[in-house]
Amino acid sequence: MLNKIIEFSIKNKLIIGLFIVALIGYGSYEITKLPIDAVPDITDNQVQVITTVPSLGAPDVERLITFPIEQANSNIPGLKEIRSFSRFGLSLITIVFDDDVDIYWARQQVTERLKLAEEQIPQGLGSPELAPVTTGLGEIYQYIIRAKNGYETKYDATELRTIQDWIVRRQLLGVKGVADVSSFGGKLKQYEVAVDANKLKSYGITINDIFNALEQNNGNTGGAYIEKKSTVLYIRSEGLIKNLDDIKNIVVKNTENGTPLLISNVADVRIGSAVRYGGMTYNDEGEAAGAVVMMLKDGNSSDVIKNVKERITQIEKTLPEGVAIEPFLDRTKMVNNAIGTVARNLMEGALIVIFVLVLFLGNFRAGFLVASVIPLAMLFAVIMMNLFGVSGNLMSLGALDFGLIVDGAVIIVEAVMHSLTQSKKFGQIARINQSEMDIEVIHSASRMMNSAVFGQIIILIVYLPIFSLEGIEGKMFKPMAQTVAFALLGAFILSLTYIPMMSALFLSKKVAHKKNFSDRMMETLENAHQKYLSKILKYPKTIVGSVIVLFFISIFIFSRMGGEFIPSLEEGDFAVETRVLTGSNIAVTEEACLKAAHILLAKFPEVEKVIGKIGSGEIPTDPMPMEAADLMIILKDKSEWTSAHTFPELAEKMGEALQDIPGATYGFQYPVQMRFNELMTGSKQDVSCKIFGENLDTLAKYAQKLGDIVGHTDGAKDIYVESITGLPQVIIQYKRNIMAQYGLNIEDINKVVNTAFAGQSSGQVFEDEKRFDLVVRLAGEKRKELEDVQNLLIPTSQGTQIPLYQVADVEIKESVNQIQRDDAKRRIIVGFNVRGRDVQSIVTELQGKVDKNLKLPTGYFVKYGGSFE
Structure with missing residues (x-):
């Protein structure tokens, strides 16, 4: 079968040529349609239910709002888990479904059950609503609205918020791919x-x-x-x-x-x-208004951001004089960083492969012919990625190995060249004609095709276990395996069709061959190989024993290496979880944000701007209390840094500088990483230790003890003990x-x-x-x-x-203060970020300390989550 395809390709060069032209044309078009993002969206398949009840405290919210909604939704088919958050004035329930459940079907099921739950909720205590259809990667564009210099007295916080709600937000809601726009800060008129x-x-x-x-x-x-x-x-x-x-x-x-x-x-x-539960600050200047633009689930972030920016340009023309829209978090920066890294690595890899091919094949035509498989296989992979819904990101595109892609083509081209130069059937002929070349290529390619096929099959088998991964692991690593499989499939098809056809057309038809540098180098390597191989074969027991010893040494080293889910992606900016004393009002939190911004802007020239997001937004999918804030530190390009050379080093120095602010704590993370952690586990930290139990006072008591244990663990930074009482x-x-x-x-x-x-x-x-x-x-x-x-x-x-x-x-x-539940069980969180160590080793050490030093009452237990989970 394969031999017939090769023969057909060589005898019908025009058809194969047209096929390649079509591949180039259609593949180039598909590149423009490929969804581009920084990383795969690993957010769980979830529906959030939000109920705003300004008149109720946390215990009443849990009893009257959260519990009925949890119960009503507990038997939906495909349900994975239910997490809930109850605090003064707010109930937020996250209902997680299996990945194969259609999100719109899930929302319909939740909506139907909310009608039953509303019958149990006392009249006048709020109406449950579904959060927008978005994900952890959905917050693609964040901006502030502020008065320009000289207009500060003309526009107060109320007027800025009114401009946001009735001019900016209304127009952004009409942008294709936007799920919703959550207003933040200012004062609601x-x-x-x-x-x-x-x-x-x-x-x-x-x-x-x-x-x-x-x-x-x-x-x-x-x-x-x-x-x-x-x-x-x-x-x-x-x-x-x-x-x-x-x-x-x-x-x-x-x-x-x-x-x-x-x-x-x-x-x-x-x-x-209105009574405020959130706010926003700009640098160290004071209050501002703003919003978070949320993208629809499964949207193309690059296209949506482009559409949003175009609409923002139009909106700016309709704003009152002296008012400016200023973005502070734009996913484009993160995407460009990630894709730039991938593009640079792919380019460097391609150049290395081309150099090695030319060097070892000793023929420019052969080297570049084999190398041409790389872009063609990439185009084929892009077509398949669009067909199967795989986005282009750091994981999918970064996994491509050009050495694997050209493997089959190298075998065929080398076989053809060897047959031409080493065969004696041509006698003293210096050059063969096209028909003889066609026959020679058919013979050589058919003879070596089985080797090429089995080689590529073996490579694909290596990736098969990845296809069995499910959940978050599957979402993260399946795109990598799929993209490699698509590229290898494309390379295999090209090896059957394009490579034989092009070899017959463009490889030199000269039979006579003078030794060149590559030939001499290969002879030297072959002679050295034969020499050492003959010696080694005299000591089989020693060699086998050495291999076994090395194997066990590698197992020992591997067991002590530690581990983490994936390395942290440097997003380009910091998100700093900021906390002041429980029960503090918005003014106190604002003051902490403004002081922090003043210190950062004064001491660190790397900082471009600092935005404080205090409490909850209009759509409280991130239900922070008034004493909490996310401080967004927007950084300049890394080439302009002077205070540090790496993100962890800069975070360490900034954290030390912020210790001068009394009564406030600061935890450094990346924006998307923080949002992922929160949506997947209910905690913003890298590692979250959850203590489950019934009594809130008992939970608070043991959480403090666990926090002390974490504090004495090397590598645990930005320790956070959830405050559930004491308000x-x-x-x-x-x-x-x-x-x-x-x-x-x-x-x-x-x-x-x-x-x-x-x-x-x-x-x-x-x-x-x-x-x-x-x-x-x-x-x-x-x-x-x-x-x-x-x-x-x-x-x-x-x-x-x-x-x-x-x-x-x-x-x-x-x-x-607040009550959180997982699958109807109350729990409290002790969270921390990891710096200077891997997640696996620090959690293993912590588990040993907890088992030894923390004796929990009957019915209470600890579960470890976050990126460790």
């Missing part, structure tokens, strides 16, 4: 009715009266139409609130003397902002017997408390297409002290108002 508690008391009205008045005076309606002769006139009322004056003039009630009591008589009506909270505990005396129920009191301090939306105010919530809450000066909560007036059924402290104990207590 609201129309605020800040109620004066003293005036409420003096006029004998409640905050609920204010809320009801606003709700009843903000709406349009219609009255069908009236007929006037042969036409109709549609009836439409315009009662929507348009501005602050409209709000001020709304009547709450009429006094005893008939005078209307207006909103403006009891409240300050103004432009305010100061104002706790209201009702006195039911006294409530009964006043005819009060808990629901009514909860509504007053929630409206007064969290604020309740009584409707919306429209500004053309923009819409903003109309919120009722107590004035800011009455929402600062414990006494403000204790003295909150509660209306009774008798028409009087009493302070809250009469029907409840109001105290400041330490309570639960």
Whole structure:
């Protein structure tokens, strides 16, 4: 069969030539369609469910929101695991599916079960929503919106956020391949009715009266139409609130003397902002607004980034004067670094292969003919990569070995050359004609084709175990094996068709051959080989024994080498996990970010800019509390560095410089690496030690002990012990017997408390297409002290108002900060990054220390995750 293909190729050179031209043309086109990224997307196949509940603490969020959703989704076919995160005001549930489950089918199943879960969630406590269809590699473009120099006083944080939400975000959502845009930082504009508690008391009205008045005076309606002769006139009322004056003039009630009591008589009506759970800083200058652009799952990041940049260019023309959009994390940088490394290595490898081929074959034509298989096999591989959905990245393209690709071609070309120069059948003929050349190539190629085929089959067998890998390992390494297999398949086809045809056409037809440098070199090597081989064969036992000894030595060395999943990819920038004391407000975290930025910009010329992302964004897929931030350190090109030569060295020096900031901790990682860790294991660190158990206080106690053990382990850096308790909270505990005396129920009191301090939306105010919530809450000066909560007036059924402290104990207590669960089991994390050691050895050492020094109660256990897992 193979011999017939070779014979056909040589006798039908035009057909094979057209085939090669088609391969070059179509392959070049497919290169433009190949998805390009830095690394394979190893994120689990997952659906995230987000529920925002500003009025509930972590235990109530877990009990009332998280648990029902977990239970409702626990029996979906193809389910792998469920992870959940509950903290004040937020429930985030990550539902992980097997890799072969269609993500849109999975989302449909989750959506159907959310309807069942909502029946168990008390009314008014939030509505569960699905996060965008994106992955760990989905955050492809991040930017800030800030006022240009000279315009700082014109645009405050509220105006910058409004520009982001209603100008920038709306236009970016229309970009092909964008799943969503999560706004970050700034202040969300609201129309605020800040109620004066003293005036409420003096006029004998409640905050609920204010809320009801606003709700009843903000709406349009219609009255069908009236007929006037042969036409109709549609009836439409315009009662929507348009501005602050409209709000001020709304009547709450009429006094005893008939005078209307207006909103403006009891409240300050103004432009305010929503309660903040996140923020953003720019360098050491102050607050900014911004966003994260999320790419659809399985999108082509290069194309999507290109589309986003083009749209940003258009958006910039529509921005108000003095406002700038400035990207700070652009996946293009990481992709270019990775692909640049691959391209450089491939080019160097190709040049080395060509040099070796020419050197050992001793013939320029033969060397370049064999080398031409490299680009042609690459084009074939690209076509197959697109066909099977394999992206071009560091793993897939970096695995190509040109020496393997040209193996079959070398065997055939060398056989043809040897046959021409060493055969005696041509006698004294100096040169053969084309037909004789064709016959000689057919004979030589057919004779050696079996050797070439078996050689390439053996190479492919080496990669077969990789195809059996599943999960994260499969996602990381299968593209490598697939790309090599595609390239070898292409090289095999070319060895059967292209190489014999081109050998017959372009190799020299001269039979006479003078020895050249390559011939003399090969003779020398062959003679040396024969000489030493003959000597070695006299001592078979010694040789076999030496090989066995070397084998066991290599096994011993290998067992002590340690290991890690993959080497860290230098992404070009740092993501620094920043933490301040539990319970700190946004202002404290902002101050820590600004101080860190000031130090980094002053001491390290490598730093281009520093962006602080505090707390959670509008789409809280990364649910950080207010006392946490991701500090994005954007670095200049490595050629411009002066403070250090490597990323670990620079991270070490920066970490030492930031130790001068009191009350804050900083952990250095790369942005995508951090996001991968978080989405795959729920922790941002390289290694996460999870303690599972029931009681939160017990978990916190043993986590501190485990943290101490980690701290005494060489190579463990940026140690983080999750804080799940110790959050100061104002706790209201009702006195039911006294409530009964006043005819009060808990629901009514909860509504007053929630409206007064969290604020309740009584409707919306429209500004053309923009819409903003109309919120009722107590004035800011009455929402600062414990006494403000204790003295909150509660209306009774008798028409009087009493302070809250009469029907409840109001105290400041330490309570639960956050609760995380894996497969419905509570757990706490002790995480750390690894520097100066491999992950395998440090975890092995840590496991030994934990088994020896940490005795957990019955039912409690430790599990190790992160990149180690």
